[in-house]
Amino acid sequence: MSKGNDSVLYREVQRPRQLLYIIVIIAVSGIFWWGFIQQVIYGIQFGDKPMSDIGLVIVWVLFGLMMPLLALQVKMITEVRGDGVYIKFVPFHFEYQDFRYQSIRDYKSVSFSSLKRFGGWGIRINLNGERLYNIAGSEGVELRLASGDIVIIGSKNPDELKKALDLSFIDNTK
Numbered sequence: 001m002s003k004g005n006d007s008v009l010y011r012e013v014q015r016p017r018q019l020l021y022i023i024v025i026i027a028v029s030g031i032f033w034w035g036f037i038q039q040v041i042y043g044i045q046f047g048d049k050p051m052s053d054i055g056l057v058i059v060w061v062l063f064g065l066m067m068p069l070l071a072l073q074v075k076m077i078t079e080v081r082g083d084g085v086y087i088k089f090v091p092f093h094f095e096y097q098d099f100r101y102q103s104i105r106d107y108k109s110v111s112f113s114s115l116k117r118f119g120g121w122g123i124r125i126n127l128n129g130e131r132l133y134n135i136a137g138s139e140g141v142e143l144r145l146a147s148g149d150i151v152i153i154g155s156k157n158p159d160e161l162k163k164a165l166d167l168s169f170i171d172n173t174k
Helices: 019-041 053-071 113-117 158-171
Strands: 010-016 076-082 085-089 099-100 104-111 122-125 131-134 139-145 148-154
Touching: 010 158, 019 053, 076 099, 076 113, 076 131, 104 158, 113 122, 113 131
Parallel strands: 131 148
Antiparallel strands: 010 076, 076 085, 085 099, 104 139, 122 131, 139 148
16 A cells, blocks of 8 residues: 555445344354254264264354354455555455556446356355455446456445545546
């Protein structure tokens, strides 16, 4: 990031709030909690072919404790700064993924289907090589990069995101 050009003109933080997402996390976690309590605490075998207590404790820690804690941390941060667009998908990115204005040929607001075009939500690449960063919804901004790549950034406020791009993109491509 270049100094003096790092002011944030637009910032959006999205978190998954779909009921199905929450139900799946609770259901998967609940199964491992149930198995742990049944087998390790009460000594009743969990399932027809139970794993060892140590194995079950390890799986319980991963899917009963860690998975729900990580699921609560998931968020996508989108920023438009003086020198480009920045995306951070927590907890998967440790640093921002940046798309500098010099590498953006053009951009536009779009409506899309994450499921049909990319097979789901999150960080996705489809068979055409297009990339998606999206937590929820079906609107965002499509970046056409100078390399020919297409990147779609999902947003709950696509008009505001595009407005911020309009303000800073022109100044930085002169």
